[in-house]
Amino acid sequence: MKFVDEFRDAAVIGRTVDEIRRLADPARHYRLMEVCGGHTHAIYRFGLKDLLPPNVELIHGPGCPVCVLPMGRIDDGLTMTEEPGVIFTAFGDMMRVPGTKGSPLQYKSRGADVRTVYSPADALRMAERNPDQRVVFFAIGFETTAPSTALTLLRARARGIRNFSVFCNHVTIIPGIRAILDSPDMRLDAFIGPGHVSTVIGCRPYEWIARNEHKPIVVSGFEPVDILQSVLMILRQLRNGEAKVENQYKRVVPWEGNRAALKAIAEVFELRNYFEWRGMGFISQSALAIRESFGAWDAERLFSIPGIRVTDPKAAQCGEVLKGVLKPEQCKLFGNECTPEHPVGALMVSSEGSCAAYHSYQHRKAFTNIAVNV
Amino acid sequence: MCLAIPARIVEFSREQENYALVDVVGVRRYIDTGLLADDPPVPGDWVLVHVGFAMSKISEPEALDQLRMLNALGESQAVQEEAEGYGLEADEQFARGGEP
Numbered sequence: 001m002k003f004v005d006e007f008r009d010a011a012v013i014g015r016t017v018d019e020i021r022r023l024a025d026p027a028r029h030y031r032l033m034e035v036c037g038g039h040t041h042a043i044y045r046f047g048l049k050d051l052l053p054p055n056v057e058l059i060h061g062p063g064c065p066v067c068v069l070p071m072g073r074i075d076d077g078l079t080m081t082e083e084p085g086v087i088f089t090a091f092g093d094m095m096r097v098p099g100t101k102g103s104p105l106q107y108k109s110r111g112a113d114v115r116t117v118y119s120p121a122d123a124l125r126m127a128e129r130n131p132d133q134r135v136v137f138f139a140i141g142f143e144t145t146a147p148s149t150a151l152t153l154l155r156a157r158a159r160g161i162r163n164f165s166v167f168c169n170h171v172t173i174i175p176g177i178r179a180i181l182d183s184p185d186m187r188l189d190a191f192i193g194p195g196h197v198s199t200v201i202g203c204r205p206y207e208w209i210a211r212n213e214h215k216p217i218v219v220s221g222f223e224p225v226d227i228l229q230s231v232l233m234i235l236r237q238l239r240n241g242e243a244k245v246e247n248q249y250k251r252v253v254p255w256e257g258n259r260a261a262l263k264a265i266a267e268v269f270e271l272r273n274y275f276e277w278r279g280m281g282f283i284s285q286s287a288l289a290i291r292e293s294f295g296a297w298d299a300e301r302l303f304s305i306p307g308i309r310v311t312d313p314k315a316a317q318c319g320e321v322l323k324g325v326l327k328p329e330q331c332k333l334f335g336n337e338c339t340p341e342h343p344v345g346a347l348m349v350s351s352e353g354s355c356a357a358y359h360s361y362q363h364r365k366a367f368t369n370i371a372v373n374v
Numbered sequence: 375m376c377l378a379i380p381a382r383i384v385e386f387s388r389e390q391e392n393y394a395l396v397d398v399v400g401v402r403r404y405i406d407t408g409l410l411a412d413d414p415p416v417p418g419d420w421v422l423v424h425v426g427f428a429m430s431k432i433s434e435p436e437a438l439d440q441l442r443m444l445n446a447l448g449e450s451q452a453v454q455e456e457a458e459g460y461g462l463e464a465d466e467q468f469a470r471g472g473e474p
Contacts, residue, residue: 038376045447065376091375091425092455118459119426121406125461141375141425148427151408196378199422199430223443251436252422258429260411352376 009225016228017051023235030056031187031324032234035177036194037064037352038222044361046224056231059324060347060354062176063194065141066093067346067353068277069169072308074099077138077167080303081112087130088114089123090138097349100310104138120152120166127156127164136299139166143200146170146288147261150268153290153297167299168290171275173197174205175286179277181213185325190234192227193219195249200265202257206245214243221249268294276309279318279346316345321354328358335359377444378422378429379453380437381405383415398423399441399453403460426460 024030034040040060043049049058062068078099081088088104095105095116108114113133117123120137127135139149149166156164173194180186193206198219206217216237220230230248237244247253268291275287290298299305312318315333320326328334328347338344340356347355381398392408394415407415407428415421420437421428432440444453 042447092452092459093375116459118456119405121426122459122461144378144429145375145425147409147429148406148425151406151427155406155408196376196422196424196429222447223439252430252432254430258409258412261409261429264409 009223012225013051013228016225016232020056020228020232020235021053023232023239024053024056025239026053026055028055030189030235030238031059032056032190032192032231033059033061033180033188033324034192034220034227035061035063035173036192036197037067037350037354038195039192039220039227040064040354040357041352042222042224042227044357047361048224048227051228052231056235057324058192059188060321060328060357061191062180062277062280062322063142063173063197064347064350064352065145065169065171066097066350068171068176068279069097069140070276070278071099071310071312072276073169074104075101075308075310076305077136077169078102078104078107078112079306080136080167080299081107081114083134083303085133086113087126087133087135088112088138089117089126089135090114091118091140092116093350094138094140098343100308120149121155124152124156124161124164127161128159131163134163134165134302136303137164137166138169140169142171142173142194142197143261143265144196146172146269147200147258147264150261150264153268153294154264156297157294162296165297165299165302166290168269168288170269170288171277171286172271172288173201175283176277176280177209179280179283179286180323181209181215183323185320186323188215188324189238190215191217192230192234193217193245195219195221195226195253198247198249198253198257200258200261203245203247203253203255204257210243210245216243216246218246218248219253221252267291278312278349279316279322281319312345318345318347318355321347328355329362331355375425377449377453377456378424378440379444379457380420380432380440381423381428381457382437383407383417383419383421385417394428396421396423398457398460401457403457405460 123137269288381396
């Protein structure tokens with residue numbers, strides 16, 4: 001295994017891969033879903049699939065917030081830029097994501113006041129410095145970013161900043177996993193649980209997956225050795241006929257999560273009855289809305305939102321790829337009509353979407369292109 | 375937005391609670407540490423930062439591993455942009471002249 005020699009964990013990686021090969025029953029086919037887009041990126045970047053036996057398949061889950069955001073919500077958000085005195089702020093990741101009439105960046109080039117921020121706190125500060133304008137922050141992300149938006153709203157209230165509002169598009173990971181498990185063509189054996197989401201929610205919210213669905217889930221770090229060790233922990237459980245929640249990423253993820261972050265989320269947000277996930281359809285109680293007590297900072301109450309719905313072309317098979325029924329390259333549009341430059345479906349929209357990751361790294365072999373020069 | 379960036383706490387702001395000056399990939403920026411209220415960091419501690427908010431405390435070896443990892447993932451430029459982006463056009467303390 002020459003290709004891993006330059007990597008710090010070469011010996012551990014080698015031993016882990018050997019152990020995976022020993023444990024994988026050649027008579028079985030294993031389908032493991034990594035829920036988090038960060039894991040998907042790492043798996044492709046490091047060519048981890050090439051290290052696994054062919055009967056251990058990794059399926060790439062719905063954990064890329066930019067990918068699962070319906071295009072209509074981008075359109076809805078961008079209508080606010082037509083109101084007088086509005087500064088529309090969003091993370092850099094959102095700037096090139098297409099809406100029906102263009103991306104936020106294209107709106108900016110047509111004269112809208114659209115600005116990139118790297119933190120919701122900066123959008124709030126922008127509101128403080130521009131008291132005559134209304135600053136809207138386009139909030140997006142799973143439980144990793146929701147606490148920051150929540151704390152920003154708590155700070156806005158404490159400091160009495162009234163020209164700031166949030167267009168809330170936060171989603172929650174558990175209902176997304178549940179929707180995948182509930183789908184009739186689901187054929188997963190286990191999950192690699194998200195790392196950074198779990199620093200916030202902890203490991204308990206996954207217990208139903210083990211208890212009710214009888215599927216192992218291992219919360220994992222992002223290094224190649226972390227992901228491989230998580231695969232090994234899953235295979236051990238499957239061999240022993242077990243289904244439990246395990247935490248491979250103990251050095252960062254506490255079992256109970258981050259209570260202060262969960263408290264901020266609970267204080268500011270409530271669950272929406274349902275929310276659309278691009279590629280998956282409407283999922284009940286899967287997203288956060290701003291509570292009425294924070295209505296003065298809720299862009300959905302302050303602006304008139306058209307509620308635009310955009311349906312992806314039928315030919316795009318994102319749902320099947322998400323559930324592991326199809327691999328990215330098996331979709332009819334992959335690589336010809338649908339590319340990272342011109343995404344047709346959800347999974348091509350961000351570099352953490354499985355189709356975009358596959359498209360970028362499809363020629364890469366395990367570890368060959370890593371430059372370890374820190 | 376999904377990046378977890380290691381930063382080392384330099385000092386806390388006297389004016390604003392839970393507001394810390396940090397060293398983050400070679401630049402100095404203010405971040406919010408309010409989400410670590412249950413186990414507040416002290417100067418010298420390493421934290422993982424998501425979108426300008428410290429989300430968890432980590433050890434120094436873990437912080438260095440995470441930096442190396444972000445580099446190997448090809449995220450160095452995105453990390454640098456995000457870190458430099460915190461605090462808009464730099465905080466007013468910097469505008470008045472150099473490091474606090």
